[in-house]
């Protein structure tokens with residue numbers, strides 16, 4: 001069986017040694033030494049002065065919004081994981097969708113200004129599949145209209161833009177360290193900001209709003225993470241360079257073999273050191289994509305429709321058409337990609353994709369000829385495919 005992803009697991013002995021140290025200290029959570037060590041090591045690795053390790057990438061988004069005092073309308077992308085939109089609604093704000101660029105799959109900055117109203121207070125954009133948004137354009141619009149910018153960088157561990165960690169951009173950047181992510185802490189996430197006041201606020205908010213033993217500075221929540229999760233992060237951080245280079249090798253292998261496929265691939269922003277976290281492929285039609293998925297499942301290869309459906313179709317959102325996003329969401333899948341995937345596994349996936357596409361092409365030609373003969377027209381038969 002080839003799943004779409006598998007979590008990276010370090011050597012068990014390494015994790016066990018951290019677990020023994022937790023047993024010895026009997027300090028399980030509440031800003032323990034392993035949480036501190038992980039935060040410091042992540043700062044060093046990412047070359048960033050600050051970050052806060054939190055429970056998950058969803059609460060990271062909520063903390064960011066709460067700390068930046070976001071109210072009213074938030075301009076956002078319809079092409080992301082549900083948490084991007086749900087956290088806006090969770091904070092009692094209104095998501096205002098702006099369609100995406102069909103090549104980068106990120107929010108299209110050229111369409112942002114038309115969506116700004118007197119109630120807009122922020123832009124929440126996702127660097128989709130680790131591909132940086134058009135940061136300069138978004139920044140310019142945000143400054144002009146006095147808006148905050150939150151980047152959902154859940155997919156971005158290891159991505160750099162203009163030589164700096166992608167987490168350095170925006171008023172706040174957030175990420176996820178969920179088990180499916182390239183770097184993970186089983187469950188987990190982080191918030192990043194260069195603003196010391198916002199950082200302080202988020203640090204207090206992460207811990208119920210405590211600002212001292214018996215004092216509270218603001219409304220808080222429980223967004224802390226535990227020593228066990230930090231231990232997994234510390235183990236995995238030792239492998240991060242290997243993980244990133246393996247992801248790149250696997251992605252380039254797919255790309256080389258899929259060059260002949262009748263499909264579209266995400267265009268990566270210039271000046272990016274990309275992390276190759278996912279391998280999305282966009283087919284010509286939903287029908288072809290479903291056929292490819294079916295053929296892959298016959299040999300137990302499981303891809304994922306990611307992201308589908310478009311977030312503007314969520315049941316708690318006023319329906320709005322986003323033609324580019326709606327079109328892409330129906331035709332895109334992520335191919336299997338994980339550290340232990342082999343080139344032979346990839347070749348199987350590629351063979352099936354190419355074979356399904358070729359078979360469909362031949363069928364269409366055959367049926368088209370037949371249609372001309374029988375009906376004097378080939379239209380309906382081509383549409384019915386095989």
Ligand SMILES: Cc1ncc(COP(=O)(O)O)c(C=O)c1O
Nearest residue numbers: 056057058081083154176177178
């Ligand atoms: C774009 C995006 N934002 C937010 C999240 C939420 O992260 P978490 O699962 O850690 O809550 C995810 C998780 O997959 C995601 O892909």
